[in-house]
Structures are given as C-alpha cells and as structure tokens.
Amino acid sequence: MSTGTFPSRPSRYVVVDTLRGVAILGMIWAHVRGIAPQMLPEAIMGGFSQMSGAATPLFMLVAGTTIAILTQRKMDSTQRRHFRLEYFLRGVGLVLIGLALLPWDNRVDIVLSYLGITFILAVPFLFASSKALCVAASAVFLASPLLARSVGQLILNSPDLRFPQVTYSPLGMLIQWTFTGHSYHATWLLPFLLLGLVLGRLLLSKKLPATTICIAGLLVTAVVYIFFVRQGQDNGTYTRGGYAEMTYDLARALFVYGALIWLASVKNSKIHNWLPKVFMPVSLAGRVPLTLYVGHVLLLFTFETNHWTLVGPQGLWPLIVFGVCIGFAVLWGLTLGVGPVERFLGVFSLRHKLRWAFTAQPATLAEFGFSKRHDENAAATTTPS
Secondary structure: OOOOOOOOHHHHHHHHHHHHHHHHHHHHHHHHHHHOOOOOOHHHHHHHHHHHOOHHHHHHHHHHHHHHHHOOOOOOHHHHHHHHHHHHHHHHHHHHHHHHOHHHOOOOOOOHHHHHHHHHHHHHHOOOOHHHHHHHHHHHHHHHHHHHHHHHHHOOOOHHHHOHHHHOOHHHHHHHHHHHOOOOOHHHHHHHHHHHHHHHHHHHOOOOOHHHHHHHHHHHHHHHHHHHHOOOOOOOOOOOOOHHHHHHHHHHHHHHHHHHHHHHHOOOHHHHHHHHHHOHHHHHHOOOHHHHHHHHHHHOEEEEOOEEEEOOOOOOHHHHHHHHHHHHHHHHHHHOOOOHHHHHHHHHOOOOOHHHHHOOOOOOHHHHOOOOOOOHHHHHOOOOO
C-alpha cells in the first residue's frame, strides 16, 4: 500500500477535481442545510455540518495545490509575469461575479469576492520558496484575528464602512472582504491557500505522505473540538476567524484533503478501480465549481413581488437544489466539460483565447475507470480550473 503521494499525471487531475468537488458541494450543503434544518436526523446533520463548515478552507487548499501543479514546470521571467497577471485578473473576475450576486447577499454570504481578494493577495507569493510560504502563512495566520478585531474597532462608529451591503461603500466592501467579513475574510483564507501550495509541492515531489496529513488533521480536529469549539472558547477575537476556529477549520480541511489523496493513491486494486467511479459526480462537480456556486445561489431563491425570498424552507426544495447541482455537473461535464463561469474567467484572466470559451471539452468515462483502456491523451490535456 502506498504512502499516499499524488498518483500519475492523468489521474492526478481527477483527484484534484474530486477535492474541489467536495469543497464546492460542502459550500452548497452549508446553504441548503441552513434553510432546511429538519430534513435529516440530527446526528447526520451534525456530521455534515462539521465537514461542510470547512468547505471554504478546503477549497483554498485545493486552489494552492492547483497552483503548485501549474507551476511545476520551469518558467522564465516572462511566463511568470503572465501567470501572476492571470491570477490577479482571476481574482478581479471573482470579485466582479460576487458583486453581481449582491442582491442575494442578505440571505447567503457570497464567498466569491472574498476568494477573489485572496487570490489577489496571493499573487506576490506564487513563486516564493516553500520556506518563505510557510513563514508568510504563519505570519498572516497569527495576524488575521488581531487585524480583524483592530479594524473592526476602527470602523465601529462608521456605519458606511460597517454595513457596506446597505450603503454600497466600495471602501467598506474592500475592508469587509479583506479583514472583517463575518463568515469569511481574505486574511483568514490566505494562509490556507499558501499552505495548499506548499502541500502540493511536497506531494508532487513525494516528500510528504498523505497519510501524515490525514492523521494530523484528524488529531488536531479532535483536540480543538473537545477543548475549544465544544465549549465555545476562542479568545483570539470576537470576530469569526479567531485562532481556535481557524485551527479547527484548517484541521478539518487537512483531514479531508489527506484522506482523499491517500485513498486515490493506495495500491489496493479494488479501491483503485472503484474509487474514481464512485466519486465521478463529485469530480465532475469539481470541474464546474464556480458555475455550481452561482447556479445554486440563484436556485435557492424565487422572485416574489419586489423581494427575493426562500421557497419551502422545510420541504424538498433544498434537496432538489442539491440534486439539480449534481445532475447538472454530470450532464455538463460529460457533454461540454468546462462550466460557463469557468469559461468566462479563463478568457477574462487571459489564460485562454476567446475561441476556447466556445469549444466543447467533455470529460470521458475512461478517465473514471469505466473503460478497460484509459484515455491517456484526454486525461493528460485536462488542467485544473
């Protein structure tokens, strides 16, 4: 049985897509669960809640790993500048999409703008050494709760800055996205992205077993939950993103991250053959994550008179939304491939030319082990979004 490093190149992308799919479906579940708290037994809901709460940190870990894969090859100075520009523009594009979803922000805290600012802040670190990344991640991790509390106190008497969704203050929104967001903020998410970049490099070079990540994440999750989360203790800050909460989110994300990579790389033939098939819908969801995010926000609401209101919060509607998202991911992935939002960002960030956005790039069943002969060429051309 292997130690759980990344598998070969074609299946590596399937693993990354699966991790990203788990993250985006966790985000969707967090919103669905919030409007239908009684639709499953409490024990099951509690378990899903614990894992979906770490969906955004997991998404950032995977984003960092994606960067590690894309920067694995040698690049000259011109290529590096272009890559940094791509991620800067990608961040700007996410902010713009988040702004377009502001009408729904009063019911669901839209994460896309926070992710966009995080990408922008990460641009100077994309090609830094792993040691420098660890130092930067640790420094930001330690500073984030203090900055959140300090900046929050500074804007306490300024309604325009404290409630930017009401006043539409650009400066207020930037402060919220960067420092004081209730559900997220970029200085909280940045350490996860930088750590994901380091983990991706170590896994690619086979210097770190995924089992270590999995076990460490599980142990830290248990310790933080028992001694801090369960008792509601977090003295780092009164704002979301205190030390205990950040550690708890990081540990849960690392556990899922390490577990899936380990499962995907074990040499047990049954696991190796069946895992990609079982996780195919999740992996396909990971190829259209931003499209699913935007789509599920729109599906959660219906227009009534002059307000956006939830429909059937205790009925089957939330489950229907979740099912539609998975069904869409499978159908779209097997026919067209890259999602429409991902196509927009690919062109907007200058990573791809305009004609790429109108080209079908379907996944093949062979990528998931449904054919005796694996389609190496099709899998090799797949790159993480």
